[in-house]
Amino acid sequence: MWLRIIASSMLLFFTAHAQAHIRTDPNAFTTTFTWNGGDLNHSFELCVSSVQQPNPQGNTPIDYAVEAQGPFEVVSGADSIPVTLSWDDLVSGQAATLQPNLSTAEIFTGAARYCPGGNNARLDVYASGTDIQAVPPGTYTSQFNFTATNSGRGKSSANFTVSVDITIPNSIQVTQIDDIALGTFDGNNNITRSETLCVYQANGGQYAVTLTGSGNGGAFELISAGSSVPYAVSWNDGNGAQTATAGIPLAGMGNSRSGDPQCNGGASNNATVSVDVLATDMSAATASGTHSGVLTIMVEMQ
């Protein structure tokens, strides 16, 4: 009788090894990177072994399904960035965008154990640059849990994880800059022109602005054929205008815009640069015609 029991156990042991099987190699991925603009596109290739029972050699692949637990986002405190997860079948070429907590059909081509023909699947992680830009700087993380399943008997599911770690550094940009046409001197009056523009800073913090002209030593000068007309520049961050000295930073500027480097296409511009030319200086020009200069605007983090 003991002999029958032992023989029976051996039979069960070998049967278990011959049942359906699914696994992924590797079963954990981690990606860490620092965002420097643009969309985030990152892919992981892997082997999904998915075989049918009975199959002692484990070399009869069957199709499998994939499911990922939501939400699909990376998180930093109360802020989050939506993420799109897509699954590519490297054998059939079929691709599917995954939905949170919703399994696909068994549409992906399984492989024999250890994928002797090479990896047969790829996971794509995508986040739009616009969405990334819309959140404050920081480190955004998430671990996405996946399950691959097939309909074979035996071990019919495999779990794997993908950890995404995105560091968004602070960033700054000046946009919505227009040329400034002062028009024609009327012989009597000073000329003042102002232009609004956009100062973006991801963390919405203070900044410094340095204004420099194209005259000697960066002076604010408009030039024509040896004739020079000086001008003055002021900067208003919304808290009052400050007169700029060429090449010297104006520190402590506020109201920088976060989340939108273009200030809503200019509709929400948050700074004003003004150019003032005195009638006495224009009267003293030694040449007629168009006087011009380049005003350089540099904003920097503080």
Add this chain to the structure above:
Amino acid sequence: MTIKFFVPAIFSSALLASGLAMAASDGSMGTGASASSTGTAVITLNVPDLIKISDMNDMTINQGNSFSATDNVCVFRNLAGGYGVVAQSSNDANGAGTSGAFTLSDGGTSEVNYSVTWDGTPLTEDTAETGLTSSNTTEANCQTSGPNVALGVSATENQVGAATTATDHTDTLTVIITAE
């Protein structure tokens, strides 16, 4: 006897066509610690040829000043350009545009002719004196330099004696300066 002067004038050249291309540029995104972003804007200003006469005042000539008075006026001409001057009498029988005589009138039939000088140079009524140069090329109103041209009016005793009424005789003297 009062002589009135009228109207400073500014003449400007046609705008010079600008060949300057507009070239504002936004800054690129700067990331990381102490990052910066730099943009540029082109600023343009048109300075035309300018000329202006100012500091003009009414003048009175009478026996007390020997029928002679001077008003120091400001002539501004930028770019060190030249100019011409024309003086017109409102009572000139020939009308504006035709040379005649500087004439004071009582409003009726009594008239007194007079003379006008521009920095000492006699002017002929409604006739351009050209080839002049302004000493002021930088201040539209001679703010610090002060007036730079002496505008003189005078009448001789014989001219005054031609009056047929003993009342004020007046004229509006219009001085036009033109950039050359």
